[in-house]
Amino acid sequence: MAYADSIAGQILAEHLAEGELTPGGEIGIRIDQTLTQDATGTLVYLEFMSLGMDCVETDLSVSYVDHNTLQTGSENADDHRFLQTAAARYGAAFSRPGNGISHQIHLERFGIPGRTLLGSDSHTPTCGGLGMLAIGAGGMDVATAMAGAPFYMKAPGIVSVQLVGELPEWVGAKDVILHLLRKLTVTGGVGKIMEYGGPGLKNLGVTERATITNMGAELGAWTSIFPSDEMTRAFLESQQREDDWIPISAGRNAGYEEVIEVDLSTLEPLVACPSSPDAVKPVCEIAGLKVDQVAIGSCTNSSYRDLKLAATLLRGKKVHPEVSLIIAPGSRQVMSMLARDGSLADLIESGARVLENACGPCIGMGHAPPTGGVSIRTFNRNFPGRSGTADAQVYLSGPEIAVVAALSGRLTNPRETGNRPEIKDPDQIVPDDSMIIKPPENGEAVTVRMGPNIKPLPELDPVPDELNVNILLKLGDNVTTDDILPGGAKVLPLRSNLPAISKHTFALKAPDFARRAGESGDIAIAGGHNYGQGSSREHAALAPRYLGVRVVLAMSFARLHRANLINFGVLPVIISREVYDKLEARQDIVITGIHKALAESSVTSVTVSGNSFTFKGSLDLSDRERKVILAGGKLNLLKNLEI
Numbered sequence: 001m002a003y004a005d006s007i008a009g010q011i012l013a014e015h016l017a018e019g020e021l022t023p024g025g026e027i028g029i030r031i032d033q034t035l036t037q038d039a040t041g042t043l044v045y046l047e048f049m050s051l052g053m054d055c056v057e058t059d060l061s062v063s064y065v066d067h068n069t070l071q072t073g074s075e076n077a078d079d080h081r082f083l084q085t086a087a088a089r090y091g092a093a094f095s096r097p098g099n100g101i102s103h104q105i106h107l108e109r110f111g112i113p114g115r116t117l118l119g120s121d122s123h124t125p126t127c128g129g130l131g132m133l134a135i136g137a138g139g140m141d142v143a144t145a146m147a148g149a150p151f152y153m154k155a156p157g158i159v160s161v162q163l164v165g166e167l168p169e170w171v172g173a174k175d176v177i178l179h180l181l182r183k184l185t186v187t188g189g190v191g192k193i194m195e196y197g198g199p200g201l202k203n204l205g206v207t208e209r210a211t212i213t214n215m216g217a218e219l220g221a222w223t224s225i226f227p228s229d230e231m232t233r234a235f236l237e238s239q240q241r242e243d244d245w246i247p248i249s250a251g252r253n254a255g256y257e258e259v260i261e262v263d264l265s266t267l268e269p270l271v272a273c274p275s276s277p278d279a280v281k282p283v284c285e286i287a288g289l290k291v292d293q294v295a296i297g298s299c300t301n302s303s304y305r306d307l308k309l310a311a312t313l314l315r316g317k318k319v320h321p322e323v324s325l326i327i328a329p330g331s332r333q334v335m336s337m338l339a340r341d342g343s344l345a346d347l348i349e350s351g352a353r354v355l356e357n358a359c360g361p362c363i364g365m366g367h368a369p370p371t372g373g374v375s376i377r378t379f380n381r382n383f384p385g386r387s388g389t390a391d392a393q394v395y396l397s398g399p400e401i402a403v404v405a406a407l408s409g410r411l412t413n414p415r416e417t418g419n420r421p422e423i424k425d426p427d428q429i430v431p432d433d434s435m436i437i438k439p440p441e442n443g444e445a446v447t448v449r450m451g452p453n454i455k456p457l458p459e460l461d462p463v464p465d466e467l468n469v470n471i472l473l474k475l476g477d478n479v480t481t482d483d484i485l486p487g488g489a490k491v492l493p494l495r496s497n498l499p500a501i502s503k504h505t506f507a508l509k510a511p512d513f514a515r516r517a518g519e520s521g522d523i524a525i526a527g528g529h530n531y532g533q534g535s536s537r538e539h540a541a542l543a544p545r546y547l548g549v550r551v552v553l554a555m556s557f558a559r560l561h562r563a564n565l566i567n568f569g570v571l572p573v574i575i576s577r578e579v580y581d582k583l584e585a586r587q588d589i590v591i592t593g594i595h596k597a598l599a600e601s602s603v604t605s606v607t608v609s610g611n612s613f614t615f616k617g618s619l620d621l622s623d624r625e626r627k628v629i630l631a632g633g634k635l636n637l638l639k640n641l642e643i
């Protein structure tokens with residue numbers, strides 16, 4: 001049984017730059033393509049620039065603008081201009097605002113089976129839908145990949161998800177991933193790659209597969225991947241990219257850590273209830289709930305197929321008078337196809353509010369629900385406060401349930417509404433890449449333009465041998481990066497201004513955190529399991545670090561946030577439940593033995609002492625990670641090495 005015979009294993013083996021391909025050990029892999037989006041991209045380009053590189057070293061790097069498109073002041077527009085000029089200067093393609101969501105466009109125009117993609121966004125695995133090994137990472141790791149460095153990861157366990165049977169009427173791809181989230185929870189994929197296979201694949205098109213791989217991020221997985229088969233070929237042909245197709249399937253001897261079988265024919269329409277993507281129930285159990293808002297879109301469910309389904313169900317009907325229906329297409333390609341075939345008119349005439357092609361309400365960029373409102377969203381995250389309304393009740397579903405709720409005003413089992421229309425992906429589209437600007441030949445001649453909102457990266461001092469810290473905040477399990485540093489229309493425009501954005505640190509959990517941090521010296525945060533789940537935003541590590549957070553003590557860490565903490569020199573210390581119970585907010589603690597623990601790989605713990613206790617906190621770090629923390633962050637380390 002061979003690890004390297006699995007699809008993911010084959011791609012990892014082909015891209016192996018350092019280490020040995022056995023689960024658990026650290027490996028470095030070559031990255032063929034990178035993607036950035038504007039909300040994380042400004043930092044990525046500042047980081048890339050401070051590496052002193054002249055040009056990106058990847059086959060392709062694309063800089064997308066899709067998050068910060070609500071321009072209520074000059075900040076976002078300034079950032080867009082910075083990104084456009086930086087892309088031109090350093091050899092990256094630039095997808096203009098209005099062209100759509102990075103993941104949807106990358107799937108349509110750039111994803112290639114068998115290649116590696118690293119993106120500064122946690123939903124980068126979307127391109128796994130066409131057989132690409134696509135991983136979300138912190139910005140610093142994407143910046144170094146753009147500079148040609150390998151991406152380091154723990155060689156993952158590979159889980160085979162065998163799909164058998166056929167989806168019943170009214171059950172879609174979203175229900176497949178919601179089913180897995182119900183079964184495995186938001187930590188079920190930690191340390192793993194979810195690899196799909198089985199006879200059930202034959203009826204799942206690439207955009208449906210992409211819905212599943214997209215939301216594999218919510219399982220905490222490294223990534224998710226489908227084979228590259230005839231469906232993949234058909235999709236690439238429809239995009240006039242048939243030359244990018246190669247077949248990829250698991251070898252006969254492929255060995256997996258675990259095999260999960262999903263009989264598609266037994267699935268039913270599902271929803272994730274407030275406020276976690278794994279709080280999944282069959283819709284029939286909560287049918288009847290009054291709905292205030294329905295939002296269709298996001299990188300999970302905004303393909304032509306999804307929106308054509310919505311348009312077909314809405315044709316000739318009106319949105320319920322007490323529901324606000326919002327539709328944000330995933331890309332300009334999707335929007336233009338809907339316009340050409342008349343579906344856009346169906347949407348408009350139904351009373352839907354059609355937005356520009358962007359993330360929009362998914363990241364709280366407008367369209368917050370009313371106070372205490374119920375919002376049904378085809379998105380991937382329903383964390384508390386993410387919608388922009390603190391007490392909104394956000395449910396996640398596929399487009400079928402969402403449209404039916406928009407028409408009836410209540411959460412309804414779509415199976416009770418008649419036949420589901422048959423929607424197919426188009427055989428041919430007319431690609432139009434005119435909003436993707438290729439870099440010029442003479443990038444050196446381009447001047448990178450920075451607006452006044454773009455502040456330089458902070459200087460971070462190396463971690464001392466002994467830290468005297470105050471535990472400013474003690475939190476529970478599954479703290480999200482939205483809890484640590486919220487998104488939304490007010491905070492997102494500050495993504496390139498660390499002093500300003502840091503004032504919003506923990507704004508949803510402890511609104512006075514930044515003020516109290518200013519009055520304290522060095523700080524610690526205590527957390528439960530899965531600390532930092534959710535997004536790739538490195539601001540959730542950097543802003544606390546800027547305010548003085550030097551250590552996070554938690555029972556376990558989400559992998560993206562853990563990597564970001566390390567990249568900015570914050571010590572991730574693993575503690576037991578017993579110790580967690582002893583820690584109290586506002587307590588002073590001393591951490592000693594830090595340098596020895598970081599310098600000697602045989603030492604795996606630091607000593608943590610409080611007034612009435614002393615214990616060992618574990619450091620589960622690779623040698624490379626130890627060096628990064630010791631230097632005070634990845635940028636310091638690379639500068640010291642002068643590469």
Ligand code: MIC
Pocket residue numbers: 039040067120121122123363487534535536537
């Ligand atoms: C998200 O969905 O939370 C985001 C906004 O796309 C983030 C990236 C960010 O915070 O900029 C993600 O998923 O990584």
Ligand code: SF4
Pocket residue numbers: 067101121123298299300358359362363379380
């Ligand atoms: Fe954008 Fe939402 Fe997708 Fe994040 S999850 S990339 S905010 S659409």
